[in-house]
Amino acid sequence: MKTKIFLVMLVVGAFCAVQPAQAHHAFAAEYDLTKPVTLNGIVTRMEWANPHGWIYLDTKEPNGAVKHWMIETAAPSQLSRHGLKKADFTDGMTAVVKGYQGKTDPGLANGRTLVLKDGRNFYIGSVGGPNDGAEPQ
Amino acid sequence: MPSIVPAFAWLEGLAWTTALRESPFGYPLIETSHVACIVVFAGLVIMMDLRLVGLAFTHAPLAQIQRRLFPWQMATFVPSTATGILLFCVDPLRYYRNVLFLAKLVFLALAGLNALAFHLKTYRRVEGWDEDPQVTAIARLAGVASLLLWSLTIVSSRLIPNNWFK
Numbered sequence: 001m002k003t004k005i006f007l008v009m010l011v012v013g014a015f016c017a018v019q020p021a022q023a024h025h026a027f028a029a030e031y032d033l034t035k036p037v038t039l040n041g042i043v044t045r046m047e048w049a050n051p052h053g054w055i056y057l058d059t060k061e062p063n064g065a066v067k068h069w070m071i072e073t074a075a076p077s078q079l080s081r082h083g084l085k086k087a088d089f090t091d092g093m094t095a096v097v098k099g100y101q102g103k104t105d106p107g108l109a110n111g112r113t114l115v116l117k118d119g120r121n122f123y124i125g126s127v128g129g130p131n132d133g134a135e136p137q
Numbered sequence: 138m139p140s141i142v143p144a145f146a147w148l149e150g151l152a153w154t155t156a157l158r159e160s161p162f163g164y165p166l167i168e169t170s171h172v173a174c175i176v177v178f179a180g181l182v183i184m185m186d187l188r189l190v191g192l193a194f195t196h197a198p199l200a201q202i203q204r205r206l207f208p209w210q211m212a213t214f215v216p217s218t219a220t221g222i223l224l225f226c227v228d229p230l231r232y233y234r235n236v237l238f239l240a241k242l243v244f245l246a247l248a249g250l251n252a253l254a255f256h257l258k259t260y261r262r263v264e265g266w267d268e269d270p271q272v273t274a275i276a277r278l279a280g281v282a283s284l285l286l287w288s289l290t291i292v293s294s295r296l297i298p299n300n301w302f303k
Contacts, residue, residue, distance in 0.1 A: 004192050004193070007192060008187065008192055008193070010199055011284075029299065030299075043278075048159050049158045049159060049228075050157075050158055050160070050164035050165070050168075050227070051164070051168070051169065051298070055285070074166070075161075076161045076164075077161035077162065077165060080161050086159065
């Protein structure tokens with residue numbers, strides 16, 4: 001009996017090992033902590049959506065070219081908890097987003113904070129992000 | 138061949154799918170129920186499979202285990218499927234373009250076919266080997282296939298949010 005239980009545990013353990021322990025799509029798998037970005041631009045679209053929201057932001061490169069960013073935010077429940085509302089977003093408004101750039105996709109970023117034109121500042125980071133002090137205690 | 142994309146775009150744009158996608162509590166509630174039902178369902182399926190492969194309950198008649206587990210398997214499979222369909226309707230284009238989601242559907246279909254073949258063919262003749270600690274080879278094979286296919290279904294589902302190969 002003990003051998004059987006051991007065998008079962010071995011099989012279960014093997015399946016667990018397929019996916020090393022990590023939170024729901026790990027921050028470190030997709031975003032680069034060594035590439036913090038401050039994006040000052042125009043919001044072309046905001047997806048207030050589960051399981052993650054997305055801010056589409058256009059910034060100007062030093063050479064004048066427009067760069068399109070796709071910035072991941074926390075889920076609606078978390079954004080609401082930090083005081084943000086869907087109605088705070090209008091297409092074409094300016095905003096400043098701080099976050100981290102994607103590892104393989106240079107137009108992708110993980111948002112940490114958002115500053116609106118009226119000066120209001122919001123935490124927009126997802127659960128499982130880096131402990132960089134952006135999250136209000 | 139007409140593309141399915143316009144149909145999925147239409148589904149995504151409906152008032153109720155949009156409301157659910159944007160909801161602070163509805164979506165997490167459905168998502169959590171989906172996972173909770175699967176956890177229980179998988180546990181019940183694994184116990185039946187372990188009896189088939191001869192690793193658990195070998196001294197209990199197979200039919201007795203099947204009779205006791207089956208209603209609970211169905212009671213968790215139905216809500217996990219219903220919540221799964223809801224989650225798909227909320228974001229059909231994202232899942233349609235996610236290769237791991239498509240892989241999950243394939244494994245799910247194969248696991249379903251394996252279960253169907255077992256219940257409609259192999260299990261029909263259970264009287265002959267009901268009390269044997271070691272069941273017939275074809276029944277053992279069904280148990281191994283079930284363990285493998287349900288595991289692959291769950292692992293590929295778990296990898297969907299990683300958004301690989303986009």
